[in-house]
Amino acid sequence: MKRRIYTNNGLLILYVLVLLSCAVEKASYSGNTKIYMVNFDTTKMRRDFCYSNLFDSVTLIRLDGDQAIIGRIDKMDLYEDKLIVLDERHAKGVFVFDKGGNLIRKIGGVGFSPEEYTTCTDFTIDNQTGVVYIYDQIGKKICLYDIDSGNYLRTIKLESGSEIQRIWCNSGMLYTINTFFSSWNSDGENYILRQLDINSGHEIGQWMDVDQYNKGWRDLFTFSSLFYHIGDGKDLLAFGLSDTVMCINNGKITPYMAFSGDKVIKPEDISEEDKNGILDSKIRTEMRLRLGHKMDKITGVLDMFKCDDNLYFSYTTWPLYLGICNMNTGEVSTYSNFEDDILYASKFVYRTLPSFLTSDAGGVYYCIGTDYLSDLKDHLKEGFISNKVTNKDVIKIINEDSNPILLYYEYSKKQ
Secondary structure, three states: OOOOOOOOHHHHHHOOOOOOEOOEOOOEEEOOEEEEEEEOOOOOEEEEEEHHHOEEEEEEEEOOOOOOOOOOOOEEEEEOOEEEEEEOOOOOEEEEEEOOOOEEEEEOOEOOOOOOEOOOOEEEEEOOOOEEEEEEOOOOEEEEEEOOOOOEEEEEEOOOOOOOOEEEEEOOEEEEEOOOOOOOOOOOOOEEEEEEOOOOOOEEEEEEEHHHHOOOOOOOOOOOOOEEEEEOOEEEEOOOOOOEEEEEEOOEEEEEEEEEOOOOOOHHHOOHHHHHOOOOHHHHHHHHHHHHHHOOOOOEEEEEEEEOOEEEEEEEOOOEEEEEEEOOOOOEEEEEEEEOOOOEOOOOOOOOOOEEEEEOOOEEEEEEOHHHHHHHHHHHHOOOEOOOEOOHHHHHHOOOOOOOEEEEEEEOOOO
């Protein structure tokens, strides 16, 4: 039986909000489910958040480039003491490194044999079995491999006509995401999140109607991580223009955090011309400028991770802001600027902040792409790199042929 969950702006009004002050929102409850509410109209924006409030140090991880030249990191996940990295377009594969950055193996390879993939579009890990699923969008299949040995296990053939852009595994269950709806069902049943049978590849569940959750818009503005580990078998899904962050936990899909206020996009903010012009890059760019820059609307929630009792998340209108939700009290704080005083000794320097990848119980992984490695070397020469970088000498040996650099920000022991 197919399962559906519906949450829209109307439902948000039904939640009981207890506002203690103009700077604080409180969590509300629906049955036995705790939902964290963020009203951006009443939450006070603060100025600066320093990384040193959360992290003690950062360690640079230089990925071995002797056997694998990685152009960019499209996705990273963790399995035990291993770093699993995807480069979709350049190296075209999934690579396993140890935490020191040494290459262990490449998983599978590009080709046309049953054990290979035509494209390496996405991957996900079943942490219960040590199996990595690699999605081949052109080949319409998902190849399964053992992470520890790299051995090919089997292939899941996908149904003809299926539209899938992302895959995710939680508690041994396989989920898929549509980020772009090139076709449109007249009955309105166009779902963002689906579950597949891990043996047959047949769809066995669907959630999140795009009209309600993405306000009728049929695409994403930016492609970033959509799923986030927060521990205890729970993973969060933050999708596009949705005002609701969902939680996937052992087969259950439930609302986890909901947003309200004038910053939240409403269906009427997206015109029929916008919807019909989804393939027109000019209309798409103008729409994002109008919603994010001119109307100050939230066009995405991203970079979510949990440290102790706090859930950290970023959200974008035109600039990027930081939100922190205390998961015990429900209090929410937002910041207009966050200062990386862990990587940098001085804030008076032009720089690009590292890009979020994933997190674990001890800290958060970010990366600096190859385009910015020369800037990093210049910052070291100019004395702008902080002494909180545990191995800054790594920067001296990188060059234009180096792989992207990983940065592991370790949580403060005071947390």
